[in-house]
Amino acid sequence: MANIKDYSSIVGQAVIDELFLLADKLKGKVIQNVNSTAVGGGVAEILSRMINLLRQLGVDARWDVIKGDEKFFNITKKMHNALHGVDVEVSLKELMYFQEVNRQNAKEMDLCGDILFIHDPQPIALVEQKETLGKKWVWRCHIDFTTPKEEVMAFLKLYIEKYDSAVFSAPAFARKLSIPQVLISPSIDPLSDKNRELPQEVINSVLDRFGIDRTRPIVTQISRFDYLKDPIGVIEVYKRVKKHIDCQLVLAGGGATDDPEGAKVLEDVKNAAADDPDIHVLLLPPASDIEINALQRASSVILQKSLKEGFGLTVAEGLWKAKPVIASAVGGIPLQIAHKYSGILTHSIDGTVHYLKQLLYEPGYAQRLALNGKEHIKNNFLITRHIRDYLLLFLSLYHEDDIVGLNEMGL
Known part of the structure; x- marks a missing residue:
């Protein structure tokens, strides 16, 4: 794994110094990421790199993966396609099973984070625990929300609006929501095996x-x-x-x-x-x-x-x-x-x-x-900018007036 200090040769030492400064303000806070897979796809790839770098900065960052059977992931794939505008129907029975799997995960998982950072629709219903646990909850959407099927969107919106804020990758994905929305684009890691120079x-x-x-x-x-x-x-x-x-x-x-x-x-x-x-x-x-x-x-x-x-x-x-x-x-x-x-x-x-x-x-x-x-x-679009955006987002959860400032800055 790369050392956070190695990135200074690419982005400059001032960028790395700022990351340490921001991370220091999160001392004592646990950031718990939850998604649906540890392997495959961009979300798992980003988390596998970012968690290590956040820890090097002194942030207590963790990563958990929800469990589900084939039936659950068939349902979430249908939901994924529907959110992309594909004409598929997700039945009420399927949505109820989706809720049931999320609730079972909530019972089995140790939701210990001060900030629960939930990625994409699969684990979205974990936020039902917010009323019991308190803490700060952020929903991170990595998918294209340009033309979602309204029935599925309406179902997810019931959960999205329980979060403290929602994060989208592009302006076109923003929805009419009652909670703050933040624009943070994903990134690549220039020092990963996928992106470093090769002989x-x-x-x-x-x-x-x-x-x-x-x-x-x-x-x-x-x-x-x-x-x-x-x-x-x-x-x-x-x-x-x-x-x-x-x-x-x-x-x-x-x-x-x-x-x-x-x-x-x-x-x-x-x-x-x-x-x-x-x-x-x-x-x-x-x-x-x-x-x-x-x-x-x-x-x-x-x-x-x-x-x-x-x-x-x-x-x-x-x-x-x-x-x-x-x-x-x-x-x-x-x-x-x-x-x-x-x-x-x-x-x-x-x-x-x-x-x-x-x-x-x-x-x-x-x-x-x-x-x-x-x-x-x-x-x-390098990972150092991505980490900076996330650190600012996490800090803003404890200074809620700052979310307006983040939005004005395009973050």
Whole structure:
């Protein structure tokens, strides 16, 4: 694990000094994070890095994971899809089971934090304990709330409004709520195995292991196998571009323990790829960070063709590695890309095809976009900024008038 002091070479010593100053004001407070999975997805990835760094700053940060059976996670996946605007129905019986699992977790968990930091819908109903336990409660939403199904949103709102504040990743996700809302975008860790510099021989060995040709352009999308990441659409883009440019496609990612749809999506992706030897569909196990890093660094262009997206950390990862990125203009992605300056934003398969051909034909232009993108990520989306925002949020819970100030600052 990286040492918090190592980040000074990237962001400057003044940033690190400020983090220690803010953390010192939280002495004696326990920050307890709760989410639904320890492995897979951006939330678990961020927490696995952030908890260690917070502890190095002197903050008593902890992390617990709720338990649930297959039925529970099938329900929460339906809720997840409904919140993204997918036309699925979550029955009253399913919502009651969701509540029951949350209540069982509340009985079994030691909710010891002075601040209970609850992530996403799966454990949201733990806040029922607030009346008994007191303490400060924050709900952190990592998903795209742009066009949620109103019935599911209305159900969750009953819980959201019990919290002291709600945190969203992008302005478009803000809802009409009776509690303060705070904007805090996610981040990447530049010193993690997924993002640190790699020797060329490591990159080459990963490509050789997966049978990827280093001499031809490589187009890559890294993401969970999820319909909302539109991997089938990515294959369609590749096939249309392939008619003009001899390139390869890498679709790589893993699953998450709270996502039961992943196996079916992977099967559909393999069927769509058929027997094209230049489409590399890679189901990566947990702890494949070096492989993902190498694949991104070897890529000519990185795609993120999401239909809905809470933030899309893979966009920041690609830009941090000074790679040109083409991504859908959805959710939190436009915060990371200024179109035609630090990357490309698209709205359709046709647009993605057009810009992918342009970037592959014009590597000089692609590189200018990539360098601008890296600078933007350095200034806005590294983990040190993320920690600072969270420390300010935690402190504001004890100085509630300051939440208004945080909102005015865009935090």
